[in-house]
Amino acid sequence: MARRPRVLLPNIPVHVVQRGNNKQACFFQAKDYAVYLKKLKESAEKFNVRIHCYVLMTNHVHLLLQASDYEGISHVMQSLGRYYVRYFNTTYNRTGTLWEGRFKSSLVNSDEYLLQVYQYIELNPVRAKMVNHPKDYTWSSYHANGGNKNIAMLEPHPLYLSLGVDSASRKLAYNRLLDNSLSNEILNKIRLSINKSRVLGDDKFVKQISAKLERFAGYLEHGGDRRSEEFKEWLQRI
Incomplete structure (x- = not known):
């Protein structure tokens, strides 16, 4: 079966997830995380991609990126992925793949x-019960978005900047947001969108993105593989 084309557009945030093959660990020591982040920064600068936030877990990564063109995010992930696999295999005397297929992405x-x-x-x-608060986890952009650390690779999104008139008020407002757990409905929507590599948004947003791409960019809540029919079915609903 042919791969679905990615749903990527310029100047719209994209939630990206890349997982270790068979859920294997991708990071074992502090140097591994540091090498990944250094190459992420270099690749993002090279391909003009903004990094809004990230977390590096033991066996997968989450990134929130925004590119200035159609190919920027794909170029970043390809460059970063290849470089890190070479580093990882050399460091740990191994061969073969590290990542679980293509990275997943969801337009937000x-x-x-x-x-x-x-x-x-x-x-x-x-949520993984590794820490009680994001401030206690080292490999996360929280330390800039909600804490007092400067992380040079980050470029805050305008919506984050709108949380306050200055850095202190923004961080306070952001921490208040983090104190309120995301509902199960929101968690499921985010997970479903990223797992299917589809748009995260309401019908109006999906319609706008689908029109730009000239193909359906959302997901339908039905069983079975009906991709050839999904655009027609969706059109009947709007």
Whole structure:
């Protein structure tokens, strides 16, 4: 079966997930995380991609990125992935693949879901019961978005900047958001969108993106593989 084309557009945030093959660990020591982040920064600068937030878990990564063109995010992930696999295999005297196929991605409706995706990403270690608060997890952008650390690779999204008139007020407001757990409905929407590599947004947003791409960009809640029919079915609903 042919692969679905990615749903990627310029200047719209994208939630990206890449997992270790067979859920194997991708990071074993502090140097591994540091090498990954250094190459992420270099690749993002090279391909003009903004990094809004991230978390590096033991066996997968979550990134919130925004590119200035159609190919930027794919170029970043390809460059980063290949480099890190070479580093990892050399360091641990291994061969073969590290990642579980292609990275997954979900275009995010900023007005509706962006800050919730920020929360989803930076609260990952808390949901995994690794820490009680994101401040206790080292490999996360929380330390810049909600803490007092400067992380040079990050470029805050305008919606995050709108949380306050200055850095202190923004961080306070953001921490208040993190104190309120995401509902199961929101968690499921984010997970379903990323697992299917589809748009995270309401019908209006999906319609706008589908029109730009000239193909259906959302997902339908039905069983079976009906991709050839999904666009026609969706059109009947709007």
